[in-house]
Amino acid sequence: MTAPAPKPKENLQETLQQVVRILNRHRLVENLVHKQDMHKHALVETIVHKQNLAELEKRLEQLHPADIAFVLESLPLEDRLIAWGLIKPEIEGDVLLEVSDSVRETLLADMDRAEILAAAEHLDTDELADLAPDLPQDVMSELMGSLEEDERAELQSALSYADDQVGSLMDFDMVTIRDDVTLEVVLRYLRRFDELPHHTDKLFVVDNDQRIKGVLPIKRLLITDPDRDVSEVMAHEVVMFRPDDDAGDAAQAFERYDLVSAPVVDSTHKVIGRLTVDMMVDVIREESEAEMLSLGGLKEDEDLFSSVWQSARNRWPWLAINILTAIFVSRVIGLFEGTIHQLVALAALMPIVSGIGGNTGTQTVTLVVRGLALGQINPSSARRLIVKEHAIALLSGVVWGGVLGLIAWLLYGDFQLGLVMTAAMILNLQVAALVGLLVPLTMDKLGRDPAYGSSVFLTAATDSMGFFIFLGLATIFLV
Amino acid sequence: MTAPAPKPKENLQETLQQVVRILNRHRLVENLVHKQDMHKHALVETIVHKQNLAELEKRLEQLHPADIAFVLESLPLEDRLIAWGLIKPEIEGDVLLEVSDSVRETLLADMDRAEILAAAEHLDTDELADLAPDLPQDVMSELMGSLEEDERAELQSALSYADDQVGSLMDFDMVTIRDDVTLEVVLRYLRRFDELPHHTDKLFVVDNDQRIKGVLPIKRLLITDPDRDVSEVMAHEVVMFRPDDDAGDAAQAFERYDLVSAPVVDSTHKVIGRLTVDMMVDVIREESEAEMLSLGGLKEDEDLFSSVWQSARNRWPWLAINILTAIFVSRVIGLFEGTIHQLVALAALMPIVSGIGGNTGTQTVTLVVRGLALGQINPSSARRLIVKEHAIALLSGVVWGGVLGLIAWLLYGDFQLGLVMTAAMILNLQVAALVGLLVPLTMDKLGRDPAYGSSVFLTAATDSMGFFIFLGLATIFLV
Incomplete structure (x- = not known):
């Protein structure tokens, strides 16, 4: 080295x-x-x-x-x-x-x-x-x-x-051989190289038109009698990719099948490049980072030492959207100012309803985003998932909504206030489950990244609906 | 195959x-x-x-x-x-x-x-x-x-x-050779194997006590004249690991140096096992998944089809903590019920202050967690980061707080209310920057996962301080 x-x-x-x-x-x-x-x-x-x-x-x-x-x-x-x-x-x-x-x-x-x-x-x-x-x-x-x-x-x-x-990640450095020669010939051919391409764990066996016929794993080349022909020893089943395949899918295939390298072929099966595991590791790392950053509302990779101005530019688009939704939420509360004036306790209790809704919804979003990334969500499983998430939301709503209703009753000595609290929690957790499922599933259906922006929509929904439900119920039953 | x-x-x-x-x-x-x-x-x-x-x-x-x-x-x-x-x-x-x-x-x-x-x-x-x-x-x-x-x-x-x-991830399947033989001998030795261990891209060169002396990359074995000695051809600089090394660090080394396999050695440099890139890819995937799940407040891997009861058990610990912090936040608002009763507009405006604080704080947490994962945060860079985050928070506070103050003024026709809004935003964004930095940095210092739980602490802080600052300022200056 x-x-x-x-x-x-x-x-x-x-x-x-x-x-x-x-x-x-x-x-x-x-x-x-x-x-x-x-x-x-x-x-x-x-x-x-x-x-x-x-x-x-x-x-x-x-x-x-x-x-x-x-x-x-x-x-x-x-x-x-x-x-x-x-x-x-x-x-x-x-x-x-x-x-x-x-x-x-x-x-x-x-x-x-x-x-x-x-x-x-x-x-x-x-x-x-x-x-x-x-x-x-x-x-x-x-x-x-x-x-x-x-x-x-x-x-x-x-x-x-x-x-x-895949086409943007492939390299063009590879060793191709014919299948009508002996392994001895292959070994001699390799000795003529000054250096083999990095991550060479298999040689690509091609015909006269560079069309892939199979691969000769180096592991097999090394343990097999050199007098045998490539055609007898090579593997015919090859995991290969097209240049227009999705890089994330290719990375998943590398992960699933423990690949080190794989050929990239065109529509006629002609070998045009090669993918290697080091690039795929980068794809996996970048995808997960992008997911994490976008959950945090950051547009792109931000250098820890970027200038204050650059960083602000990176963070403000999300912030601007958040401010818009916050103003909307504030207007929802504004509708009920009369109710709050009559029963100030509502102002203190309302953030509980919206906050817990946001949190349970985020859990649903996280699981759906992950299930989509792993390709485990299909029409039949989506239906089951919807039923299941609503059932969990109902259970959580009854149990934790009940606890919070009890606390509200004890704190303010108002039994009906406690009931409104419990009912609002049950309803808002249903909203959280619904939005938490629908937003990432819809994003995915529209061909967009399901992580990006899901949490803005979710919080906007759980906040505004949480306040609306709680204050609405209070207006009807308490004042 | x-x-x-x-x-x-x-x-x-x-x-x-x-x-x-x-x-x-x-x-x-x-x-x-x-x-x-x-x-x-x-x-x-x-x-x-x-x-x-x-x-x-x-x-x-x-x-x-x-x-x-x-x-x-x-x-x-x-x-x-x-x-x-x-x-x-x-x-x-x-x-x-x-x-x-x-x-x-x-x-x-x-x-x-x-x-x-x-x-x-x-x-x-x-x-x-x-x-x-x-x-x-x-x-x-x-x-x-x-x-x-x-x-x-x-x-x-x-x-x-x-x-x-690393010790829990290594395998024991590897090929070791001596350095005093020719490559020809090595090639013949390999032919005696029925199969080489998966991901064999290098042979480990050891002495009589199995202590590592170097590695012979297969790439080099294939292109070099078989009459030469292993000792002339092998690489002396070896990336190796100890069994008690952190698996995540090992995965980063694999990523950084594009490794396919590497020896694991004990304190006397005796080879005791081997790491391969397929295991490291799993580590990278699992780490990023765990990070994402823990940001969402999910304790562990949840199967999409787990029963409702199992799923609820997975999600409730976090929910319980959230409910405690929500009750605390609610009590903070409760302190100011008199103020709200006199000026109901405060109830409608206060979630804006707390919400934006939570969002900007989350962005800071995300960047710090990522910087820690990449090992880029050290004492000198941490100081710079603190200065920078507070500067961004000040800039955002003045700009967006100003905009929101203007909106509050226009909506309620109360100039002083607008001023309080702006001041509260500026102060709460400082709180968000401080907590967003300190929580993950402290978690890391204590040897804990900086992602897990950071956002609960953060939201608890930005919510309670947001309400406290806004309603406190309002109490002093408006009523």
């Missing part, structure tokens, strides 16, 4: 601390110089300054690109760019591939055209395709021009697929 | 529909028979009945164990057990390993001692260790008794580690 050894987690934290210490020392010198009104170029000439940067450069040189990415992501912008300036051009491309989208933007913004082109030189076409969306248009066209014809075709093909399609 | 071919996703849904259709037909026959008062054993003799089950059995036989697991998970309990009864004992063990915990319980509950023992016979010791927690005590001891001595030692070692430790 020519790349530096990866570090286990503790060492990585230690490395990060070392980098931070050097950077702090560096900043100290800068401040000192600044105070003494020295010129910038005089500073650069300072021996201490040079020593600090040299030490940092040496420290970074020993790191695996993935570890450099981790260090860069953990540094605030200013320090990040100092460190980034010390990274060797040969591995800049690899580091760019490893960092998160928002950090990548900050790094690319700091590079000029020549630097970007130099970094891109060391990347494969599938890796270039990953970077492409973040590159300036003119750099991209210059890059395109510098490629060989077949590479350009690969890059264009990769760019023609959406982010969530 | 002797196992049936895996199915791509669409086919799997189709398969599921076929299974459901056969099961529906089966139930139809049963109902018919029931109506005609035929005896149960007469039913079993019915030709149609037999045909249905035979068709189902044949359909299931063609499936990969992971696909059978998917079908079983997607079926309601009654149908699931009918299908489960038709699975061949040889693959029952594999299916049990693939299904989720809650579904596994339902399947094991349906098996008698002899069936469980028969299924266990086809599993490796590391797989047995995965099933062990769900097996009845007496079955487990009988199983232990039936193992060879070294297998028993392996099983006991695997069982001695916690679920989230």
Whole structure:
């Protein structure tokens, strides 16, 4: 291995601390110089300054690109760019591939055209395709021009697929063999390679037109008598993908069947690329992160050190929607101001009804989103689920609504108030179950991400209906 | 491959529909028979009945164990057990390993001692260790008794580690070689195997005491001249793990360094097991699911078809805590009943202050939980983060609080009410930022899962403080 050894987690934290210490020392010198009104170029000439940067450069040189990415992501912008300036051009491309989208933007913004082109030189076409969306248009066209014809075709093909399609994730680096040769021939053929593509656990067996006929697992190649023919040894049943398949589905297939690599074929079964488990792990991680972020109402990946303004922009769309629904909810309460004026206890009790509704509804949403992600929800199971969720809501409503009714009765000495509380809880939990089921199921039916936005709709419904039911019942029966 | 071919996703849904259709037909026959008062054993003799089950059995036989697991998970309990009864004992063990915990319980509950023992016979010791927690005590001891001595030692070692430790996930199936032989010798040695362990992408090079000296990647073995020695070709820098390492950290290392397999060593660097990427993918998936479920306040994996009673038990602990905090919040409002009585508009406006606080706080919690999971939060970055979150909260408070104050002024024609609204929003967003940061950071410091419970604490704080600040300010300045 020519790349530096990866570090286990503790060492990585230690490395990060070392980098931070050097950077702090560096900043100290800068401040000192600044105070003494020295010129910038005089500073650069300072021996201490040079020593600090040299030490940092040496420290970074020993790191695996993935570890450099981790260090860069953990540094605030200013320090990040100092460190980034010390990274060797040969591995800049690899580091760019490893960092998160928002950090990548900050790094690319700091590079000029020549630097970007130099970094891109060391990347494969599938890796270039990953970077492409973040590159300036003119750099991209210059890059395109510098490629060989077949590479350009690969890059264009990769760019023609959406982010969530297999085509955008496949690489073009693979070993194909014929089925009419012996394993000995295959072994000799492999020895002619300088290096095998990463994650090669099987060779793709193809016909003259590059159409897939089967795969030869390396495991089998190694244990079988070399005099036998590929055709006798190869596996005919192949898990393969189409470039327009959904990346999440492909990741699930990798997970389900414990795959390391798999061919991507076109409609004529011609092999056009390859998926590997490392990309699929990234898909799984990204999907679950996106789900979590969208449940929290965050539009996109936010760098911990993004500026206040950038972060606010990321968070405000959701906040704006929330404010709209909050105003609506407030107007619902406004309808009953007369009732509240007559019985102020209602104002204190009403958030209980809406809050518990929101919580039980969120549980339903979570389970439905998960069931959809795992593909376990189909028309017949959906019907059962609806019945079940309403039954649970009824049970919870009677039990916990009863408890809360009792507490309201004891607190305010008003038996009827307790009854209204219990009835409102039972009804609002039915609303929560219904909305908690319908919103994600409808989103999914419309082809949208069922996690995103479900909780806004849900809370808007459980809040407004919770207040409406509780205050409405109170208006009818209590005042 | 002797196992049936895996199915791509669409086919799997189709398969599921076929299974459901056969099961529906089966139930139809049963109902018919029931109506005609035929005896149960007469039913079993019915030709149609037999045909249905035979068709189902044949359909299931063609499936990969992971696909059978998917079908079983997607079926309601009654149908699931009918299908489960038709699975061949040889693959029952594999299916049990693939299904989720809650579904596994339902399947094991349906098996008698002899069936469980028969299924266990086809599993490796590391797989047995995965099933062990769900097996009845007496079955487990009988199983232990039936193992060879070294297998028993392996099983006991695997069982001695916690679920989230590397030791509970490693397998014992690996190929070790010496470094003083030629590659030719290694190739010949491999040919003596009937089968290589799954996911073998590297051979572990060890000394006489089984201590790791390096690894020989299969990729390198295949392209290198067979006359060279292992010692010249092997990689000395090895990513390895200890059995007491955290499984999540190991999964992150696999992700970061694109590993397929890695040795697990004891304190003397003796190789005692192996981690493979398929297990790590499961860890990543499970961690993200657990995070999502715990954000939703669900204690554990809940089967979509669990009984109402089981589901309620899973959801009620969180609900109970929520009810306690809701009552507390209600008492806070209760303090200000006099104020509300004098100015009923407050009752309508107060949920806006608490609701927006809860939402912005949730965004902070989500980002902190994610930063902690990625290991990006350390003392120096935490300080920056605190400053930044409070700055964003101030900005949001001034902007959105200003907008809401304006709306309150326009709605109720009371300028001072608008000012109180704005001031309350600004203050409550500061509370939200503080609690949103401190709760997950403290949880993490105490060694607990930062996601679990964070949102209960957060909402309790933003609700009670939101109401307190708003109604308190109103009491001082408005009435």
